[in-house]
Amino acid sequence: MEKLNIVKIGGNIVENETALSAFTNVFANLKGKKILVHGGGKIASKLASDLGIEAKMVNGRRITDLETLKIVTMVYAGLTNKSIVALLQANHCDAIGLSGADGNTIRTIKRPVKEIDYGFAGDMTPTSIHNKRIQSLLELGLCPVFSAITHNGEGQLLNTNADTIASALAVGLASNYDISLIYCFEKRGVLKDIEDEGSVITQINRTHYSMLKEQGIIADGMIPKLDNAFDAISKGVKKVIIKHANDLTDEQAGTTIF
Numbered sequence: 001m002e003k004l005n006i007v008k009i010g011g012n013i014v015e016n017e018t019a020l021s022a023f024t025n026v027f028a029n030l031k032g033k034k035i036l037v038h039g040g041g042k043i044a045s046k047l048a049s050d051l052g053i054e055a056k057m058v059n060g061r062r063i064t065d066l067e068t069l070k071i072v073t074m075v076y077a078g079l080t081n082k083s084i085v086a087l088l089q090a091n092h093c094d095a096i097g098l099s100g101a102d103g104n105t106i107r108t109i110k111r112p113v114k115e116i117d118y119g120f121a122g123d124m125t126p127t128s129i130h131n132k133r134i135q136s137l138l139e140l141g142l143c144p145v146f147s148a149i150t151h152n153g154e155g156q157l158l159n160t161n162a163d164t165i166a167s168a169l170a171v172g173l174a175s176n177y178d179i180s181l182i183y184c185f186e187k188r189g190v191l192k193d194i195e196d197e198g199s200v201i202t203q204i205n206r207t208h209y210s211m212l213k214e215q216g217i218i219a220d221g222m223i224p225k226l227d228n229a230f231d232a233i234s235k236g237v238k239k240v241i242i243k244h245a246n247d248l249t250d251e252q253a254g255t256t257i258f
């Protein structure tokens with residue numbers, strides 16, 4: 001099977017001009033078929049605060065009311081997505097920026113209200129990913145760049161966690177490609193001690209993860225990231241790695257999920 005790299009970059013890289021420029025340069029030069037997924041949560045929270053709207057997060061997920069949905073759509077599917085595409089184009093990577101509504105590439109359902117009402121948050125279903133459409137973009141030689149905005153097929157935009165989008169794309173395309181799913185962020189990998197960049201856990205399985213979560217060593221945004229990573233591995237994705245954005249091409253770097 002042909003190889004496909006699906007790379008996700010987090011908010012700390014996206015909001016840092018120098019880091020983003022260095023990352024897009026390296027990503028643009030990756031050989032073969034590739035997809036980029038980006039977050040931008042920090043920029044959205046800052047803009048919301050500037051506009052007098054308080055960002056509300058529960059378990060690493062944003063509560064997305066109607067006003068917040070407008071902000072995240074402007075930030076993720078607008079400025080952030082187009083800036084990244086322009087940087088990739090400047091590096092001779094033929095990128096095309098997408099929300100899930102574009103080409104109906106990712107259709108989600110509004111998260112049902114249980115104990116918490118997450119508002120306009122979109123959840124994946126087994127048929128969310130339009131693999132044929134995405135495959136045809138890849139066959140055209142384009143590099144799809146996905147923002148964290150999806151749609152429900154009935155005119156409603158929805159906010160979907162970017163780690164989840166990357167994992168769902170990898171699972172959805174796993175029958176067509178030999179996939180490496182790479183989560184890039186601002187640390188060297190999953191760390192035993194969050195203050196020590198030298199304490200990278202090189203390999204992690206579910207049992208080890210549960211133990212470290214119980215001990216509070218793995219916390220915050222790393223929990224949904226690892227949940228998505230294990231979900232991908234259990235559903236046929238060959239390789240899932242969490243690493244520093246500067247280490248994208250370093251095969252030895254980061255934490256491998258198994």
Ligand SMILES: Nc1ncnc2c1ncn2[C@@H]1O[C@H](COP(=O)(O)OP(=O)(O)O)[C@@H](O)[C@H]1O
Nearest residue numbers: 010011012185189190191217218219220221222
């Ligand atoms: N054991 C750990 N190792 C590395 N990062 C961790 C760990 N526990 C918690 N974290 C936190 O998880 C964050 C990554 O999640 P998140 O902020 O959602 O990143 P992103 O925007 O890249 O998806 C890191 O910035 C770090 O603060």
Ligand SMILES: CC(=O)N[C@@H](CCC(=O)OP(=O)(O)O)C(=O)O
Nearest residue numbers: 011039040041061062148161162
């Ligand atoms: C529903 C939900 O939580 N969506 C995320 C989407 C952006 C994201 O995932 O950004 P990072 O990768 O930078 O965290 C949010 O609005 O924060």
